[in-house]
Amino acid sequence: MYEAFYGFTGKPFQLNPDPQFYFDSRQHRRAMSFVEYGLHQGEGFIVITGEVGAGKTTLVRNLLANLDSRQVIAANLVSTQLDAEDTLRMVAAAFGIRTKELAKSELLLSLEALLASHASQARRCLLIVDEAQNLAAQAVEELRMLSNFQLGTRALLQSFLVGQPEFRAILQAPELHALRQRVIAACHIGPLDADDTQSYIEHRLKRVSWDGVPLIMPDAFEAIFAASAGIPRRINLLCDRVLLSGFLAGKWVISADTVKEIAEEIDGELSCPRQ
CATH class of the missing domain: 1.10.8 (Helicase, Ruva Protein; domain 3)
Structure with missing residues (x-):
C-alpha cells in the first residue's frame, strides 16, 4: 500500500526480526561485543536480556547470519512452559533428532552422539533459547547438564539464553548456582x-x-x-x-x-x- x-x-517497519534491517545502535554494539567474545570462547552460556521488542532476537539472528553455516550448526528453541524432560526433547528435535518413543537416557545418548559427530567434523553446535524467562528452574538445570558434553577437552554445545529482564532474577535462584558459574558473557539491551x-x-x-x-x-x-x-x-x-x-x-x-x-x-x- x-x-x-x-x-x-x-516494507521498512515489519514487526518480525530481520537481520537485513539490523541497526548497530550503541546498545546493540555493546551487546554484540559481549556476544562475540562469548562465542569466541566456544563453551558455556551467553545470556542476553532486554525488554519486549528491544531487539534481542534480531541481534542473535544478525550474529548467526554472519557465521559460516558449514562450520556452525544452530538450533533455535522458543521456550514455553515446559517441564525439564519436554525441554530436553525440544532441544533434541531442534537438532533434527526424532524423539518419539525414546526414553530420556536414549535421548541423551542420541543427542551426545550427534553433537560429537559434528565436533569430529570441526563443526560447532549452538543452541539459542528464546523467551528463556519461561523456563522452569529444572529445565534450565537440564540445559546446564547438556553443557557437560565434551569431546576430549572440547565442549560440544554452547547455548544462548535470550529473555526478558526477569530472567536475570530467575538465574539468581540458589539451585542455579552451578549454571551461573557457566555463564561466560551476559548483556542487557536497553531502549x-x-x-x-x-x-x-x-x-x-x-x-x-x-x-x-x-x-x-x-x-x-x-x-x-x-x-x-x-x-x-x-x-x-x-x-x-x-x-x-x-x-x-x-x-x-x-x-x-x-x-x-x-x-x-x-x-x-x-x-x-x-x-
Whole structure:
C-alpha cells in the first residue's frame, strides 16, 4: 500500500526480526561485543536480556547470519512452559533428532552422539533459547547438564539464553548456582535514546530506498521517541501506522501532530473497552 505510494522497495517497519534491517545502535554494539567474545570462547552460556521488542532476537539472528553455516550448526528453541524432560526433547528435535518413543537416557545418548559427530567434523553446535524467562528452574538445570558434553577437552554445545529482564532474577535462584558459574558473557539491551531512535528510523527507511519522501520533520522524530520510549518494536509499529496514515491522507510530510494522533489511536485500540 504505502510502499508504492512513497516509492519504497519493501516494507521498512515489519514487526518480525530481520537481520537485513539490523541497526548497530550503541546498545546493540555493546551487546554484540559481549556476544562475540562469548562465542569466541566456544563453551558455556551467553545470556542476553532486554525488554519486549528491544531487539534481542534480531541481534542473535544478525550474529548467526554472519557465521559460516558449514562450520556452525544452530538450533533455535522458543521456550514455553515446559517441564525439564519436554525441554530436553525440544532441544533434541531442534537438532533434527526424532524423539518419539525414546526414553530420556536414549535421548541423551542420541543427542551426545550427534553433537560429537559434528565436533569430529570441526563443526560447532549452538543452541539459542528464546523467551528463556519461561523456563522452569529444572529445565534450565537440564540445559546446564547438556553443557557437560565434551569431546576430549572440547565442549560440544554452547547455548544462548535470550529473555526478558526477569530472567536475570530467575538465574539468581540458589539451585542455579552451578549454571551461573557457566555463564561466560551476559548483556542487557536497553531502549534507544532519542538520537539513536532517529538514526534507527532513517536506517530502516534507507534499506527500502527512501529518498527523503516523505519528509519527516524533526519534531516528528521527537514525538516517535516519546511515544515508543525507544523500544524498536514499538517504533516499528508506530512508524508503520504513521506511514499508512500518510498514504491514506496523501501526505508528503510527516509532522509531530500526525505521530501523536496515531499514537493515541494505537493506545485507544489496546485499552480495555468501557462497559
